Amino acid sequence: MAVFPRRRLAAVALAATTALLVTAGCGGGDEEGGDGPITLTVDVFGQFGYEQLYKDYMAANPDVKIVERGTGTNLDEYSPKLTQWLAAGRGAGDVVAIEEGLMVEYKANPGNFVNLLDHGAADLKGNFLEWKWNAGLTADGKQLIGLGTDVGGIAICYRKDLFEKAGLPTERDAVSQLWPTWQDYIATGEKFVAAKTGASFLDAATNTFNTILLQTAGNTTGYSYYDTSDNLVVDSNPAVRQAWDTTMDIVDSGLSGKYGSWSEEWVSAFKQSKFATIACPAWMTGVIEGNAGPAAQGKWDIARVPGNGGNWGGSHLAVPKQSKHQAEAIELAKFLTSAKGQIGAFKEKGPLPSSPQALDDPAIAGATNAYFSGAPVGTIFGTGAKSLKPVYMGPKNQAVRTEVENAVRTVELGQRNPGQGWTDAVTNAKKAAAK
Numbered sequence: 001m002a003v004f005p006r007r008r009l010a011a012v013a014l015a016a017t018t019a020l021l022v023t024a025g026c027g028g029g030d031e032e033g034g035d036g037p038i039t040l041t042v043d044v045f046g047q048f049g050y051e052q053l054y055k056d057y058m059a060a061n062p063d064v065k066i067v068e069r070g071t072g073t074n075l076d077e078y079s080p081k082l083t084q085w086l087a088a089g090r091g092a093g094d095v096v097a098i099e100e101g102l103m104v105e106y107k108a109n110p111g112n113f114v115n116l117l118d119h120g121a122a123d124l125k126g127n128f129l130e131w132k133w134n135a136g137l138t139a140d141g142k143q144l145i146g147l148g149t150d151v152g153g154i155a156i157c158y159r160k161d162l163f164e165k166a167g168l169p170t171e172r173d174a175v176s177q178l179w180p181t182w183q184d185y186i187a188t189g190e191k192f193v194a195a196k197t198g199a200s201f202l203d204a205a206t207n208t209f210n211t212i213l214l215q216t217a218g219n220t221t222g223y224s225y226y227d228t229s230d231n232l233v234v235d236s237n238p239a240v241r242q243a244w245d246t247t248m249d250i251v252d253s254g255l256s257g258k259y260g261s262w263s264e265e266w267v268s269a270f271k272q273s274k275f276a277t278i279a280c281p282a283w284m285t286g287v288i289e290g291n292a293g294p295a296a297q298g299k300w301d302i303a304r305v306p307g308n309g310g311n312w313g314g315s316h317l318a319v320p321k322q323s324k325h326q327a328e329a330i331e332l333a334k335f336l337t338s339a340k341g342q343i344g345a346f347k348e349k350g351p352l353p354s355s356p357q358a359l360d361d362p363a364i365a366g367a368t369n370a371y372f373s374g375a376p377v378g379t380i381f382g383t384g385a386k387s388l389k390p391v392y393m394g395p396k397n398q399a400v401r402t403e404v405e406n407a408v409r410t411v412e413l414g415q416r417n418p419g420q421g422w423t424d425a426v427t428n429a430k431k432a433a434a435k
Contacts, residue, residue: 037065037207038325040332043093044070045078047286048149048315049349053341064328072290074262075099079398085320091387092320094329095336098133098146100314101397104230105146107138108395114319117146119330120234127339131390132354135279136316147337149353151388152281153381154211154310156303157288159199159296160373162276166195169339173374176304182246185306189255192276200257203275205247206405207261211279213243213259215310220388225401225429226394234400244408244425248418251411258412267291279305281312282381286349289371302375311388313353352381359385396404396433403428 026330055064070078079102085091086109098106106112108194121144125133132148156179160170168191169175179185186271189201202208217239225234234240251257256273259266269275270291273316278284280302317333319326335341342353343363350369353359359382367378394400407425410416416424 004046007196010014013350017329020173026301037063037282038328039065039095040095040329041080041326041396042066042068042332043078043096044068045073045097045099046283047071047290047349047351048097049286049345049347049351050336051337052348053344056344057335060277065082066332070097073275075102075398076262076402086322089322092322094319094323095313095333096318097149098318099398100316101393101401102316103135103145103316104226104397105395106318106391110138110143110145112320112322113143113145114321114326114330115142116147116319116333117142118351119327121147121334127337127355128398129354129356129386129388131388132314134321135390146318146331147333148354149315149317150283150313150342150345151354152188152283152311152383153352153385153388154215154305155304155380156158156277156305157279157280157284157300157372158277159273159275159299160301160305161299163192163199164193164198168192168195170301170371172303175270175301177377179303182306186249186253186255189277190252190253193254193291195278199273200275201255201277202250202276203266203269204261205256205258206408207279208256208400209243209247209405210406211305211310212307213239214245214391216242217307217391218310219308222389223392223394226392226398227405228392230394232394232396232400232430232433233402234425240404241422244418244422248411248421249406252418256412256434269298273299279312282346282350282352282377283313284324284350285369285372285377286351295348297371298373300371301373302369302377305381309384309388312349319416323428331357339366340379352385355363356386383424396435397434399432400429 008315058064058066082092082096088104123166136144136146155312158175163170164224178188187236192201197328213224221237227233257269271293319329319333323329339355339357341356343361345351346353346364351363358364364382365378368374369377404425407421411418
Protein backbone atom coordinates (compact mmCIF):
# COMPACT_ATOMS: atom_id res chain seq x y z
CA MET A 1 0.00 0.00 0.00
CA ALA A 2 1.33 3.41 -0.98
CA VAL A 3 2.19 5.91 1.73
CA PHE A 4 1.83 9.49 0.60
CA PRO A 5 4.48 12.12 1.46
CA ARG A 6 2.29 14.08 3.86
CA ARG A 7 1.29 11.04 5.87
CA ARG A 8 2.59 11.07 9.44
CA LEU A 9 1.08 8.28 11.51
CA ALA A 10 1.16 8.58 15.25
CA ALA A 11 3.32 5.70 16.49
CA VAL A 12 1.06 4.86 19.39
CA ALA A 13 -2.09 4.83 17.25
CA LEU A 14 -0.40 2.77 14.58
CA ALA A 15 0.82 0.17 17.05
CA ALA A 16 -2.62 -0.11 18.58
CA THR A 17 -4.45 -0.58 15.29
CA THR A 18 -1.99 -2.21 12.87
CA ALA A 19 -3.96 -5.45 12.79
CA LEU A 20 -7.14 -3.59 12.02
CA LEU A 21 -6.32 -0.60 9.86
CA VAL A 22 -5.15 -0.02 6.35
CA THR A 23 -3.09 3.17 6.26
CA ALA A 24 -4.53 5.89 4.05
CA GLY A 25 -2.50 8.56 2.33
CA CYS A 26 -3.34 12.20 2.00
CA GLY A 27 -3.15 14.26 -1.13
CA GLY A 28 -3.00 18.01 -1.44
CA GLY A 29 -6.02 18.73 0.75
CA ASP A 30 -6.62 21.79 -1.42
CA GLU A 31 -10.10 22.78 -0.28
CA GLU A 32 -9.23 22.00 3.35
CA GLY A 33 -6.32 24.43 3.28
CA GLY A 34 -2.79 23.32 2.46
CA ASP A 35 -1.35 20.82 4.90
CA GLY A 36 -4.46 20.50 7.06
CA PRO A 37 -6.50 17.29 7.28
CA ILE A 38 -8.51 16.32 4.25
CA THR A 39 -12.19 15.48 4.66
CA LEU A 40 -13.59 12.25 3.26
CA THR A 41 -17.37 12.19 2.98
CA VAL A 42 -19.10 8.80 3.16
CA ASP A 43 -22.67 8.54 1.87
CA VAL A 44 -24.80 5.75 3.37
CA PHE A 45 -28.42 4.90 4.08
CA GLY A 46 -29.90 3.01 7.01
CA GLN A 47 -27.40 1.83 9.63
CA PHE A 48 -23.98 0.65 8.45
CA GLY A 49 -22.36 0.54 11.89
CA TYR A 50 -19.23 2.51 11.01
CA GLU A 51 -19.06 5.00 13.90
CA GLN A 52 -16.30 3.27 15.88
CA LEU A 53 -14.49 2.25 12.71
CA TYR A 54 -14.27 5.90 11.67
CA LYS A 55 -12.80 6.79 15.05
CA ASP A 56 -10.21 4.02 14.80
CA TYR A 57 -9.28 5.03 11.27
CA MET A 58 -8.90 8.71 12.07
CA ALA A 59 -6.82 7.89 15.15
CA ALA A 60 -4.35 6.01 12.97
CA ASN A 61 -4.61 8.54 10.12
CA PRO A 62 -4.61 12.01 11.69
CA ASP A 63 -4.50 13.73 8.30
CA VAL A 64 -7.96 12.35 7.50
CA LYS A 65 -11.31 13.57 8.80
CA ILE A 66 -14.37 11.42 8.01
CA VAL A 67 -17.89 12.80 7.72
CA GLU A 68 -20.81 10.43 7.22
CA ARG A 69 -24.04 11.55 5.56
CA GLY A 70 -27.38 9.77 5.34
CA THR A 71 -27.49 7.58 8.46
CA GLY A 72 -31.10 6.52 8.98
CA THR A 73 -32.14 7.64 5.48
CA ASN A 74 -34.25 5.08 3.63
CA LEU A 75 -33.32 3.88 0.18
CA ASP A 76 -36.12 5.74 -1.60
CA GLU A 77 -34.65 9.00 -0.28
CA TYR A 78 -31.01 8.07 -0.76
CA SER A 79 -30.88 6.63 -4.27
CA PRO A 80 -32.40 9.59 -6.19
CA LYS A 81 -29.90 11.94 -4.55
CA LEU A 82 -26.96 9.70 -5.41
CA THR A 83 -28.18 9.33 -8.99
CA GLN A 84 -28.53 13.11 -9.30
CA TRP A 85 -25.05 13.75 -7.87
CA LEU A 86 -23.46 11.25 -10.24
CA ALA A 87 -25.27 12.72 -13.25
CA ALA A 88 -24.24 16.26 -12.27
CA GLY A 89 -20.62 15.29 -11.72
CA ARG A 90 -20.57 16.84 -8.25
CA GLY A 91 -22.17 16.49 -4.82
CA ALA A 92 -21.52 12.78 -4.16
CA GLY A 93 -19.39 11.60 -1.28
CA ASP A 94 -15.85 10.32 -1.65
CA VAL A 95 -17.15 6.86 -0.73
CA VAL A 96 -20.75 5.93 -1.52
CA ALA A 97 -22.87 2.95 -0.55
CA ILE A 98 -24.73 1.12 -3.33
CA GLU A 99 -27.54 -1.23 -2.30
CA GLU A 100 -27.69 -4.61 -4.02
CA GLY A 101 -30.92 -3.83 -5.83
CA LEU A 102 -29.39 -0.75 -7.43
CA MET A 103 -25.99 -2.15 -8.40
CA VAL A 104 -27.01 -3.20 -11.93
CA GLU A 105 -28.40 0.27 -12.57
CA TYR A 106 -25.18 1.98 -11.49
CA LYS A 107 -23.00 -0.51 -13.37
CA ALA A 108 -24.71 0.66 -16.56
CA ASN A 109 -22.62 3.84 -16.23
CA PRO A 110 -19.29 2.53 -14.93
CA GLY A 111 -17.52 5.71 -15.98
CA ASN A 112 -18.99 7.39 -12.91
CA PHE A 113 -16.78 5.29 -10.66
CA VAL A 114 -13.12 4.55 -10.07
CA ASN A 115 -12.15 1.08 -11.31
CA LEU A 116 -10.95 -0.51 -8.09
CA LEU A 117 -9.11 -3.20 -10.06
CA ASP A 118 -6.65 -0.48 -11.05
CA HIS A 119 -5.86 0.12 -7.39
CA GLY A 120 -4.95 -3.29 -6.04
CA ALA A 121 -8.45 -4.56 -5.36
CA ALA A 122 -7.91 -7.73 -7.39
CA ASP A 123 -5.76 -9.01 -4.54
CA LEU A 124 -8.78 -8.76 -2.23
CA LYS A 125 -11.05 -11.12 -4.16
CA GLY A 126 -10.58 -13.94 -1.65
CA ASN A 127 -11.83 -11.67 1.13
CA PHE A 128 -15.42 -11.82 -0.19
CA LEU A 129 -17.98 -14.49 -0.96
CA GLU A 130 -17.61 -15.23 -4.66
CA TRP A 131 -21.07 -14.04 -5.66
CA LYS A 132 -20.64 -10.87 -3.60
CA TRP A 133 -17.39 -10.08 -5.39
CA ASN A 134 -18.95 -10.79 -8.78
CA ALA A 135 -21.88 -8.50 -8.01
CA GLY A 136 -19.46 -5.56 -7.93
CA LEU A 137 -18.00 -6.33 -11.36
CA THR A 138 -19.22 -4.98 -14.68
CA ALA A 139 -20.61 -7.56 -17.09
CA ASP A 140 -17.31 -7.86 -18.95
CA GLY A 141 -15.41 -8.33 -15.69
CA LYS A 142 -13.03 -5.49 -16.52
CA GLN A 143 -14.17 -2.99 -13.89
CA LEU A 144 -14.88 -3.39 -10.20
CA ILE A 145 -17.43 -0.78 -9.17
CA GLY A 146 -17.62 -1.58 -5.47
CA LEU A 147 -16.32 -3.71 -2.62
CA GLY A 148 -18.90 -5.75 -0.72
CA THR A 149 -20.09 -4.80 2.74
CA ASP A 150 -22.75 -7.15 4.13
CA VAL A 151 -25.23 -9.82 3.16
CA GLY A 152 -28.69 -9.96 4.67
CA GLY A 153 -29.75 -13.42 5.73
CA ILE A 154 -33.31 -13.61 7.04
CA ALA A 155 -34.92 -14.48 10.36
CA ILE A 156 -38.02 -13.39 12.28
CA CYS A 157 -37.56 -11.01 15.19
CA TYR A 158 -40.37 -11.21 17.74
CA ARG A 159 -41.57 -9.73 21.02
CA LYS A 160 -41.41 -12.32 23.79
CA ASP A 161 -43.67 -10.33 26.09
CA LEU A 162 -46.42 -10.10 23.48
CA PHE A 163 -46.12 -13.81 22.67
CA GLU A 164 -46.47 -14.61 26.37
CA LYS A 165 -49.51 -12.34 26.59
CA ALA A 166 -51.05 -14.26 23.67
CA GLY A 167 -50.39 -17.62 25.30
CA LEU A 168 -47.77 -18.61 22.72
CA PRO A 169 -44.32 -20.10 23.37
CA THR A 170 -41.60 -17.54 23.98
CA GLU A 171 -38.36 -19.56 23.77
CA ARG A 172 -36.71 -19.08 20.40
CA ASP A 173 -36.45 -22.75 19.40
CA ALA A 174 -40.07 -23.37 20.32
CA VAL A 175 -41.12 -20.27 18.41
CA SER A 176 -39.19 -21.43 15.34
CA GLN A 177 -41.10 -24.72 15.49
CA LEU A 178 -44.39 -22.81 15.25
CA TRP A 179 -43.81 -21.90 11.61
CA PRO A 180 -41.89 -24.31 9.38
CA THR A 181 -43.89 -22.80 6.47
CA TRP A 182 -45.46 -19.43 5.74
CA GLN A 183 -48.91 -20.97 6.09
CA ASP A 184 -47.90 -22.04 9.60
CA TYR A 185 -46.76 -18.47 10.24
CA ILE A 186 -50.21 -17.26 9.19
CA ALA A 187 -51.90 -19.83 11.45
CA THR A 188 -49.75 -18.67 14.38
CA GLY A 189 -50.69 -15.10 13.59
CA GLU A 190 -54.37 -15.95 13.63
CA LYS A 191 -53.95 -17.43 17.13
CA PHE A 192 -52.13 -14.28 18.20
CA VAL A 193 -54.87 -12.02 16.84
CA ALA A 194 -57.55 -14.12 18.55
CA ALA A 195 -55.83 -13.52 21.90
CA LYS A 196 -56.56 -9.76 21.60
CA THR A 197 -53.27 -8.49 22.99
CA GLY A 198 -53.82 -5.00 21.61
CA ALA A 199 -50.97 -5.48 19.14
CA SER A 200 -50.90 -6.71 15.56
CA PHE A 201 -48.99 -9.83 14.62
CA LEU A 202 -46.63 -8.13 12.13
CA ASP A 203 -45.59 -4.64 11.18
CA ALA A 204 -46.22 -4.31 7.45
CA ALA A 205 -47.21 -6.55 4.58
CA THR A 206 -44.54 -5.01 2.33
CA ASN A 207 -41.66 -6.23 4.50
CA THR A 208 -43.09 -9.73 4.58
CA PHE A 209 -43.75 -9.69 0.83
CA ASN A 210 -40.15 -8.77 0.05
CA THR A 211 -38.87 -11.49 2.37
CA ILE A 212 -41.03 -14.17 0.75
CA LEU A 213 -40.12 -12.98 -2.74
CA LEU A 214 -36.37 -13.05 -2.18
CA GLN A 215 -36.56 -16.39 -0.40
CA THR A 216 -38.69 -17.96 -3.13
CA ALA A 217 -36.64 -16.47 -5.97
CA GLY A 218 -33.38 -17.60 -4.37
CA ASN A 219 -34.67 -21.15 -4.11
CA THR A 220 -36.20 -21.28 -7.61
CA THR A 221 -35.57 -18.95 -10.54
CA GLY A 222 -32.62 -17.03 -9.09
CA TYR A 223 -34.15 -13.67 -10.07
CA SER A 224 -37.10 -11.51 -9.07
CA TYR A 225 -38.50 -8.70 -11.25
CA TYR A 226 -35.96 -9.09 -14.06
CA ASP A 227 -34.46 -12.24 -15.51
CA THR A 228 -30.72 -12.48 -16.04
CA SER A 229 -31.10 -11.08 -19.56
CA ASP A 230 -32.69 -7.96 -18.05
CA ASN A 231 -36.19 -8.74 -19.33
CA LEU A 232 -38.96 -7.53 -17.03
CA VAL A 233 -40.74 -10.65 -15.74
CA VAL A 234 -42.89 -9.24 -12.96
CA ASP A 235 -45.99 -10.94 -14.38
CA SER A 236 -44.36 -14.17 -15.56
CA ASN A 237 -41.90 -15.08 -12.81
CA PRO A 238 -43.78 -17.55 -10.56
CA ALA A 239 -41.71 -16.41 -7.57
CA VAL A 240 -43.31 -12.95 -7.75
CA ARG A 241 -46.84 -14.29 -7.96
CA GLN A 242 -46.26 -16.81 -5.18
CA ALA A 243 -44.98 -14.06 -2.88
CA TRP A 244 -47.97 -11.92 -3.82
CA ASP A 245 -50.53 -14.65 -3.11
CA THR A 246 -48.98 -15.59 0.25
CA THR A 247 -48.87 -11.94 1.28
CA MET A 248 -52.51 -11.51 0.30
CA ASP A 249 -53.33 -14.43 2.63
CA ILE A 250 -51.53 -12.57 5.41
CA VAL A 251 -53.48 -9.40 4.69
CA ASP A 252 -56.80 -11.26 4.43
CA SER A 253 -56.12 -12.85 7.83
CA GLY A 254 -55.86 -9.41 9.44
CA LEU A 255 -52.32 -9.93 10.71
CA SER A 256 -50.71 -6.67 9.62
CA GLY A 257 -50.52 -3.51 11.67
CA LYS A 258 -50.46 -1.60 8.37
CA TYR A 259 -47.52 0.55 9.48
CA GLY A 260 -45.84 1.92 6.38
CA SER A 261 -42.24 0.71 6.45
CA TRP A 262 -39.73 3.42 7.45
CA SER A 263 -42.52 5.92 8.20
CA GLU A 264 -42.73 7.87 11.45
CA GLU A 265 -45.76 5.77 12.33
CA TRP A 266 -43.68 2.61 11.85
CA VAL A 267 -40.89 3.94 14.06
CA SER A 268 -43.40 4.89 16.77
CA ALA A 269 -44.99 1.43 16.58
CA PHE A 270 -41.71 -0.10 17.75
CA LYS A 271 -41.61 2.12 20.81
CA GLN A 272 -45.28 1.55 21.60
CA SER A 273 -45.12 -2.27 21.24
CA LYS A 274 -47.74 -2.24 18.49
CA PHE A 275 -46.67 -5.43 16.70
CA ALA A 276 -45.16 -8.78 17.65
CA THR A 277 -43.07 -9.95 14.67
CA ILE A 278 -41.06 -8.48 11.84
CA ALA A 279 -39.16 -9.99 8.90
CA CYS A 280 -35.60 -9.60 10.09
CA PRO A 281 -32.43 -9.70 7.98
CA ALA A 282 -29.29 -9.28 10.06
CA TRP A 283 -29.09 -5.53 9.46
CA MET A 284 -32.64 -5.09 10.79
CA THR A 285 -31.48 -5.86 14.33
CA GLY A 286 -29.77 -2.47 14.48
CA VAL A 287 -32.89 -0.77 13.12
CA ILE A 288 -35.07 -2.46 15.73
CA GLU A 289 -32.78 -1.52 18.59
CA GLY A 290 -32.59 2.06 17.40
CA ASN A 291 -36.36 2.36 16.95
CA ALA A 292 -37.58 0.43 20.00
CA GLY A 293 -35.05 1.99 22.34
CA PRO A 294 -33.38 0.82 25.58
CA ALA A 295 -36.69 0.11 27.33
CA ALA A 296 -37.33 -2.85 25.01
CA GLN A 297 -34.00 -4.60 25.66
CA GLY A 298 -34.62 -8.24 26.54
CA LYS A 299 -38.18 -8.13 25.22
CA TRP A 300 -37.09 -9.03 21.68
CA ASP A 301 -35.72 -12.35 20.46
CA ILE A 302 -34.95 -13.98 17.10
CA ALA A 303 -36.46 -17.12 15.55
CA ARG A 304 -35.96 -18.98 12.29
CA VAL A 305 -37.72 -17.61 9.22
CA PRO A 306 -40.52 -19.76 7.76
CA GLY A 307 -39.58 -21.64 4.60
CA ASN A 308 -36.02 -22.26 3.50
CA GLY A 309 -33.54 -19.49 4.31
CA GLY A 310 -33.11 -16.51 2.02
CA ASN A 311 -31.25 -13.24 1.72
CA TRP A 312 -32.49 -9.67 1.94
CA GLY A 313 -30.09 -6.80 1.63
CA GLY A 314 -26.43 -6.09 1.32
CA SER A 315 -24.42 -3.30 -0.25
CA HIS A 316 -21.11 -2.30 -1.80
CA LEU A 317 -18.86 0.71 -1.27
CA ALA A 318 -17.77 2.59 -4.38
CA VAL A 319 -15.59 5.63 -5.07
CA PRO A 320 -17.05 8.16 -7.54
CA LYS A 321 -14.61 9.62 -10.06
CA GLN A 322 -15.75 13.07 -9.01
CA SER A 323 -14.00 12.58 -5.65
CA LYS A 324 -11.08 14.96 -5.20
CA HIS A 325 -9.39 12.43 -2.91
CA GLN A 326 -9.70 9.19 -4.83
CA ALA A 327 -6.58 7.51 -3.46
CA GLU A 328 -7.56 8.18 0.14
CA ALA A 329 -11.17 7.22 -0.48
CA ILE A 330 -10.10 3.89 -1.98
CA GLU A 331 -8.03 3.07 1.11
CA LEU A 332 -10.95 3.94 3.38
CA ALA A 333 -13.31 1.74 1.34
CA LYS A 334 -10.81 -1.12 1.56
CA PHE A 335 -10.60 -0.71 5.32
CA LEU A 336 -14.36 -0.56 5.91
CA THR A 337 -14.93 -3.68 3.79
CA SER A 338 -12.00 -5.66 5.21
CA ALA A 339 -12.74 -8.64 7.44
CA LYS A 340 -11.88 -6.55 10.51
CA GLY A 341 -14.04 -3.70 9.25
CA GLN A 342 -16.99 -5.99 8.61
CA ILE A 343 -16.62 -7.52 12.08
CA GLY A 344 -16.61 -4.04 13.58
CA ALA A 345 -19.77 -3.06 11.71
CA PHE A 346 -21.47 -6.29 12.82
CA LYS A 347 -20.64 -5.56 16.46
CA GLU A 348 -21.97 -2.02 16.11
CA LYS A 349 -25.23 -2.50 14.19
CA GLY A 350 -25.55 -6.14 13.15
CA PRO A 351 -24.98 -6.26 9.35
CA LEU A 352 -23.79 -9.78 8.48
CA PRO A 353 -20.33 -9.88 6.86
CA SER A 354 -19.81 -10.89 3.25
CA SER A 355 -16.24 -11.89 4.09
CA PRO A 356 -15.66 -15.64 4.64
CA GLN A 357 -12.82 -14.80 7.01
CA ALA A 358 -15.12 -12.60 9.07
CA LEU A 359 -17.87 -15.23 9.10
CA ASP A 360 -15.39 -17.79 10.44
CA ASP A 361 -14.03 -15.44 13.09
CA PRO A 362 -15.10 -16.27 16.68
CA ALA A 363 -16.29 -12.67 16.99
CA ILE A 364 -19.02 -13.53 14.48
CA ALA A 365 -19.50 -17.27 14.91
CA GLY A 366 -19.86 -16.97 18.67
CA ALA A 367 -21.65 -13.63 18.77
CA THR A 368 -24.71 -13.05 20.90
CA ASN A 369 -26.92 -9.98 21.13
CA ALA A 370 -27.89 -8.81 24.60
CA TYR A 371 -30.67 -6.60 23.26
CA PHE A 372 -32.31 -9.66 21.69
CA SER A 373 -32.29 -11.72 24.89
CA GLY A 374 -28.79 -13.03 24.26
CA ALA A 375 -29.80 -14.54 20.93
CA PRO A 376 -26.85 -16.33 19.22
CA VAL A 377 -26.92 -14.03 16.22
CA GLY A 378 -23.68 -15.42 14.84
CA THR A 379 -25.28 -18.85 14.58
CA ILE A 380 -28.73 -17.64 13.52
CA PHE A 381 -27.51 -15.44 10.68
CA GLY A 382 -24.03 -16.83 10.05
CA THR A 383 -24.94 -20.50 9.62
CA GLY A 384 -25.49 -21.03 5.94
CA ALA A 385 -24.31 -17.54 4.99
CA LYS A 386 -21.61 -18.97 2.75
CA SER A 387 -24.23 -20.94 0.82
CA LEU A 388 -26.75 -18.11 0.47
CA LYS A 389 -28.30 -18.02 -2.97
CA PRO A 390 -28.16 -14.52 -4.44
CA VAL A 391 -31.11 -13.12 -6.35
CA TYR A 392 -30.39 -11.26 -9.60
CA MET A 393 -31.84 -7.77 -9.75
CA GLY A 394 -32.21 -5.88 -13.01
CA PRO A 395 -31.61 -2.30 -14.15
CA LYS A 396 -34.78 -0.69 -12.74
CA ASN A 397 -35.23 -3.05 -9.81
CA GLN A 398 -35.79 -0.38 -7.16
CA ALA A 399 -38.35 1.53 -9.22
CA VAL A 400 -40.23 -1.66 -10.06
CA ARG A 401 -40.07 -2.90 -6.49
CA THR A 402 -41.51 0.39 -5.26
CA GLU A 403 -44.51 0.10 -7.57
CA VAL A 404 -45.21 -3.52 -6.64
CA GLU A 405 -44.94 -2.77 -2.93
CA ASN A 406 -47.16 0.28 -3.38
CA ALA A 407 -49.76 -2.10 -4.81
CA VAL A 408 -49.35 -4.40 -1.81
CA ARG A 409 -49.88 -1.37 0.38
CA THR A 410 -53.16 -0.40 -1.33
CA VAL A 411 -54.58 -3.87 -0.64
CA GLU A 412 -53.29 -3.75 2.92
CA LEU A 413 -55.11 -0.44 3.45
CA GLY A 414 -58.32 -1.76 1.90
CA GLN A 415 -58.15 0.51 -1.15
CA ARG A 416 -57.96 -2.40 -3.62
CA ASN A 417 -58.82 -6.08 -3.53
CA PRO A 418 -56.01 -8.57 -4.30
CA GLY A 419 -56.99 -8.91 -7.96
CA GLN A 420 -57.09 -5.17 -8.53
CA GLY A 421 -53.85 -4.77 -6.62
CA TRP A 422 -52.08 -7.32 -8.81
CA THR A 423 -53.27 -5.56 -11.96
CA ASP A 424 -51.95 -2.27 -10.58
CA ALA A 425 -48.64 -3.90 -9.61
CA VAL A 426 -48.02 -5.24 -13.11
CA THR A 427 -49.21 -2.11 -14.93
CA ASN A 428 -47.25 0.34 -12.82
CA ALA A 429 -44.16 -1.85 -12.74
CA LYS A 430 -44.08 -1.86 -16.54
CA LYS A 431 -44.42 1.91 -16.59
CA ALA A 432 -41.58 2.31 -14.11
CA ALA A 433 -39.35 -0.02 -16.12
CA ALA A 434 -40.01 1.95 -19.30
CA LYS A 435 -38.95 5.30 -17.91
